[in-house]
Amino acid sequence: MIITDFRYEHIPEAEALALSCYDEERREVPALPEIHSVPALKDFADNHMGAAALENGRLVGFLCSVAPFDNVFRSTDVKGVFSPMLANAAILENRAAIYAALYQYAALKWVQAGAYSHAVCLYAHDEAALGQFFRYGFGLRCVDSIRTMQRLDTMQQLDTMRRMDGQRLLKSGSAHEGKTGMSSLGGFVFTELKPEEYCQIYPLESMLNSHYRKSPFFMNRRLESCEEFCEECVRNKDRCFAAFQKGEPCAYLKLSDTGETFITQASDYIHITGAFCLPEYRGRGLYQNLLDYAVDILEKEGYTRLGVDFESINPTADRFWSKYFTAYTQGVVRRIDERIGQVIIPE
Known part of the structure; x- marks a missing residue:
């Protein structure tokens, strides 16, 4: 498996892979709407913050993020990055290993850009991806949920x-x-x-x-x-x-x-x-x-559909919304020690 920068030529395969992973979650959460295309990924190739995983010339996974931004969660002084829904995906086979390699590659870019808060939106029923990010020090922070009207x-x-x-x-x-x-x-x-x-x-x-x-x-x-x-x-x-x-x-x-x-x-x-x-x-x-x-x-x-997002660290909201709505994404977050920016990060 080769890990490289996410580039424009990866976009068609990445969009197809993202759509496949969405359909995978939709089978677990029928309230999700049926979609036939995903938002364009061009901006993620433009900002050079993403990573792509290739096997025999085929895209098997990608992990992109928005450009680093200040005031993460509107309540901190730290700069961060966020990989939103559909900006990351991986094939089912060896999914955990693919995400592990993708994050290792992308995280170096993020830290070198001064982003010390890393947030990734994953599907709520994707145990392989969630388990791997947990092993890398991430914790649950945000939940998107839905129900029929x-x-x-x-x-x-x-x-x-x-x-x-x-x-x-x-x-x-x-x-x-x-x-x-x-x-x-x-x-x-x-x-x-x-x-x-x-x-x-x-x-x-x-x-x-x-x-x-x-x-x-x-x-x-x-x-x-x-x-x-x-x-x-x-x-x-x-x-x-x-x-x-x-x-x-x-x-x-x-x-x-x-x-x-x-x-x-x-x-x-x-x-x-x-x-x-x-x-x-x-x-x-x-x-x-x-x-x-x-x-x-x-x-x-x-x-016909009603949605809500909330922080899992808010026990009142977590208890209430989880009772009446079904989660379809879980946003995981890792806070890097800012002092790492004071040393040279090896390639």
Whole structure:
């Protein structure tokens, strides 16, 4: 096996190999959409950060990354690289050994370019690839998950919600009132917010940022002002749903037509980009019912798939999303000792 730079002539075989690996994961996760082509890999040949594995002139694997960038995870001062979904792939035979050789070659480029945080997006059911990167010191950090646009099984939660405020739930078939843009259930009001109402959920967004900083998460993102938060939601064309009790927000859900992986480009897909529920309402069915409220609306609009990405180091998110969604990628990360840049790295 020969390991060399990823070049333009490797692109046709690399795209076919990437598509084959995607189909392999799709057999494990049927909710994934069927695709017939992958995004162009030209940019990865342009930046000279990739590696290709060849056997008898045939491409058997490749590992590319975006160009090194600052402020990795928006919460560190380190420079890093990221190999996104479809920017790496390997044939099934000897897959672990192929990835091992590819990373050894590519990692030298990355470190020489000053990138000390290495992140690679792998398929969640690819045990060979995941096992090899684990052996090289990587750990799980990010998860992309998906489900079909169907209501969650929350009926068993409704009695709990009723006990929370002592109100009688409406009988099945009329639990959601027919008010324009709103539904009520167990003393809670669910609604999709208008852009001028986004400021109502900013207090929850602030609590989410505080949650990021807690153990074992330790993610120190800058807290946006209310004005910045609202402007970003409008700029990204986000949609915000919220649950209120007595006029106060208890939970919110933010969605966008764009997400972390290329499948978010599908017209029938929408992605969760923000979510938070007050601690006192967790585990009681409130958030599940907020999701159901959003699903009812989105399904009628023609959306068939709902996605989410989250950090596995966030135990609250990991428990909740893993219960209702199926993982299809796992982002693994390794942090290199920055002091290695002070010595000459042998070729």
